[in-house]
Amino acid sequence: MSARRDGRRKQGFFARQSLLTRYILIVVSGFLFIPIIIPLASLVYMTTSAIGGGDDVRFTMKYGNAGEVEMDWHAEARSLRGGRPDEVNARLRALADEYPEASLFWVDAEGQTRLRLPEDAEGEGGVPDHWSADDAVRFMKTSVGGDPFTVVAFLGENNGEAAFMALQLPRKLVEAGPSSGSGTTFFVAFVCVSFVLFTALSLLFFLRIRKRLLLLQAAMSKRGEHGLPAPVEVKRADEIGGLEGAFNGMVEQLKAGRERQQEEEELRKKLISNLSHDLRTPLTVMRGHLYTLGKEPLSGAGKESLATLERKADGLGELIDNLLAYTLMTSGRYRLEPEPADVWRLARESAAAWYPVWEKAGIEADIRLPADPLVWKVDKLAFRRILDNLFQNIVRHAAGGRYAGLYAERRDGRLMLVIEDRGPGLSGSSEGKGAGIGLAIVEYLLREMGLAWERESSEIGTRILIYQSGSSETWGDSR
Structure with a gap:
């Protein structure tokens, strides 16, 4: 009882091993995939970016961000306070090596452009040779927020001198814009990987x-x-595991039933064999x-009663013989030795024995029956026994029709041996009983010799048709 309760508990709706539970989890995960995976991807990206501390952005900017470049440039300008023109030129040339992508120039206190780097860019880029107040305002207006990124710093302590120097860099080198696309790539990759994992999990399930x-x-x-x-083997305690367990239980029941059936069959055969010997x-x-x-000396009624007793004794003897034969057949101890034989000849000989x-x-x-032989592979004694049982049934069950026919008939390309009577047959009532065992013997022997039979019963009589079930018949000499 407890085992059944445990089985029912395991098969509950929310059982841990239930297929239904796992399937519902997959379906719920599918519904929550879009509204959860997008915020989750964003959270993971922001977390990894925060842990990285902006190193990735710094890596994309060669000289640091705009503020850092501006602070460094102002520091360089302060360090050149009171410097001679040749010293300023030397320092700018050194800075040009540090900023190979940059354009640099400096203007002295009289507004004269003293050095422009690279030198092959002189006269270009809106840098005049002599600066006026209008030129300075125009330069600053066009440079603020534009590309290239421009830094102007006055020389001297606190950048207080009239001379100044300027640095121009491509803005992409000092600003990490959305053009890098690293966040989008990560987001798309994260969503795709999550979708593939979800699909693989469902497919695997x-x-x-x-x-x-x-x-x-x-x-x-x-x-x-x-x-x-x-x-x-029951591998899991889920619904399929329950089905496997039920299947194993059914197999055990079938096995027990088969063993019980075999025991009963052996007991029945032994009982019939013992009864047959005891009745003899x-x-x-x-x-x-x-x-x-x-x-x-008996009266007429006495002689008639004596004849009836003799018929019953003969019938009982035949029944005992059939019981013994059927027991031997079903136990596999009735050996047959089929060989080619003329079945027309065997039928004539059996009919001649029954004629009296x-x-x-x-x-x-x-x-x-035809004159030409019909050769089938049969056991002669077994085939005669088949005919004897069928002829005996005519005497027992169809004597009122006063007819016994034995002839050949071709049907569906097969030549058949036909035994016919005109009585009530096996479908009607008769004085004698026991035809069931006799016909069971007939069916067994025919099947073991590769033959088949059909029975056609009607109001005018019964026809038994015997034919080969497999190979075709052979005509000719039966030697």
Whole structure:
């Protein structure tokens, strides 16, 4: 009882191992993917940027940001206070080496441009040779916020002298603009990787379910010992694991049922065999007393009763023989030795042996078999037993029709042996019983010899058709 309760608890709606629970988690993750992954990507990007401390931005700016370049330039200008023109020229040339992409120049206190670097750019870029107040205002107006980035610093302590020097750099070298695209690339990559992981997780979930179902299907189709499926290994305590456990339980029940059926079958065979042997002794004694009684003087009614007892004793003997034969057949101890034989000849010989019995019962025999032999691979004794059982059924069940037919018929390209009567047949009532065992023996022997049969019953009688179920028949000599 506790095991069943545990099984029901494991299969609950929110059970940890439940397939439904895992599937709901995947679906919820899918719904939350877009509204959560975008803020998450932004948060991760900002966090990594904060941890990096702007080093990435600094790396993209060769000389630092604009403020740092401006502070450095002003510091250089202060260091040149009272400097001679040749000293200022020498320092600017050194700074030109530090800023190879820059344009540099300086103007003395009289407004004369003393040095312009690079030297091949003289007279270009709006730098006049002699500066007026208008030139200075115009230069500052065009340089503020423009490209190139321009820094102007007066020489001397506190940058208080009239002379000044200027630095012009491409603005992209001192400002990290949105053109770098590093944040967008990271964001797109993060979203794509997250989507791929989500898709892979979903696909893996369903592929594992499919694999387990296919394994279970293969186990159901495969037959092991005694024709039963083999148990499967229960790997997980989820819905499929419950199905696998139920399948194993069914296999165990089938196995137990098969073993019980085999035991009952063996018991039945043993019981029939023992009863058959035990009944033979009193039947033999009964026949002996009936034979002795037949020698005594009896009235007409007595003789009729004696004849009835003799028929019943013969029928009982045949039933016991059939029981023994059927027991041997079903236990696999009835050996057959099929060999090519003319079935028309075997049918004629069996009919000839039964002719006196039919004549005594008032049955007219109509035998119309071809002259050319029909060769089938059969066990002769078994085939005669088949015919004997069928002929006996005519006497028992169809004697009222007073007809027994034995002839050949071709149907669907097959040549068949037909046994016919005109009585109520096996579908009607009769005085004798026990046809079930006799017909079971007929069916078993025909199947073991590769033959088949059909039974057609109607109001005018019964027809038994015997034919080969596989290979075609052979005409010719039966040697």
